[in-house]
Amino acid sequence: MSANDNEVALLIRKLERLARLEQADKEALRGLPLRTQRVPADHYLVQEGDVALECCVLLKGYACRHKMTRSGDRQVVSFHVQGDILDLQNLLLSRADHSVQTVSPATIGVVPSSVLKDVADRHPRIKDALWRETLIEAAVFREWVLNVGRRNAIARISHMLCEFALRSQQGGISSPEATVFPFTQDLVADATGLSVVHTNRVIQELRASGALRAGTSRIEIGDWEKLLSIGEFDPHYLHAAA
């Protein structure tokens, strides 16, 4: 049992949800030279335009990806939780088209892209798992385009919260109601394409309706079913079942 078994266990569990792995596959993953590293909140892991030669696994904490408009408006395009592989795309694309940033203090496992690519090349089931992850990510992006393009503010915010609740719960046991959102309202605004002011007003509306818990300035789920319904949330696009 090597030193980074605990870290790698997370990664293995994640990939097992994506494809059936055999002993040899898991051995190969355990052999990855994963360099763990703690980083503060709001720390950039990748900047748009970088040539990234490494891949990060998010071992603890939260992160997001975002892009910016010429005028500096920010759009968050995805959130990431424990176990997610940030920047899988570095394996095959050379230049980052977006930034990756922590949203909370985090621990990451860093591995050279070439090493991971090599492991994937020698273990087709691992490659399939990673490819499948890419496909699911693409499905999530499609849903975001719909969310941001066609839903009004209240449905948009609700939908985004539902997705995060489910994803942060994936493989866990506790209920959606217990979700801890690492979001400032600013972040929510940037993820939904709204202004902070309007985001604040809509969150208050969600609190008044009971969908979010009232009497706190944090975002907490009050009524999961109600939030699902306001957000028109249907989880099939997450392709969660292996």
Add this chain to the structure above:
Amino acid sequence: MSANDNEVALLIRKLERLARLEQADKEALRGLPLRTQRVPADHYLVQEGDVALECCVLLKGYACRHKMTRSGDRQVVSFHVQGDILDLQNLLLSRADHSVQTVSPATIGVVPSSVLKDVADRHPRIKDALWRETLIEAAVFREWVLNVGRRNAIARISHMLCEFALRSQQGGISSPEATVFPFTQDLVADATGLSVVHTNRVIQELRASGALRAGTSRIEIGDWEKLLSIGEFDPHYLHAAA
């Protein structure tokens, strides 16, 4: 030289732009049992929720993918041109999370997902090419989230037109100005998350500025540089260079 060499040549050219293929890889592709089929415009190739057991290659014509809101609002999430592989995701995901529809009369090549998957399994360079395609698609979706989430109507429409012009030109020789857009204004609206009425007004504005050609009711580029600039268009996210 088998009967479907011409059709497969398109596919091979596409994949060669994505990864270095060897003779054996190309042979395998030529061996694909590609059943060609002509379909009219507005024909559904996949419906959201389908379990699709086949993969389509778009041999001629145009297609798009879209999703719908509960209330029936449509959001187009991508456009496709000659050579594109529609629904690569069927190789690893079972249920379609979106619909695929032709935008013009089209010719498609149909191949069972399992056969293509099998070829990919036995030819790692082909699998890499397909994976890379998935990654690029994801990058395009990210840009769409930004486009729809943070750009105003005129930039949004311009950006979308720039992307299509470039993609429909890929591998070709003619200039962006010569692009033929197979779009109704309704489609443009659904791709940008705007209403048809506003889309119409913005297109008129683009014509008045010279970015689009005036004096026609079709969408034609008038001034490519201007359109790029209005759309804040930077093609790096297309990862076009192999």
Add this chain to the structure above:
DNA sequence: CGTAGGTTTGACTGATCTCAAGTTTGGTGG
């Protein structure tokens, strides 16, 4: 116990939407 970051409020503005008519265009059958 001061401060910075985050949240909330108010007042006003404006981009985009909706509804409801037209008008033009391209394709089809006589």
Add this chain to the structure above:
DNA sequence: CCACCAAACTTGAGATCAGTCAAACCTACG
């Protein structure tokens, strides 16, 4: 070759959702 029709495009007017600006107000943390 023309008349007709449906689909696509335009236009106008009024409504509204969401944005902006600017000022407080919390509250966690040093």
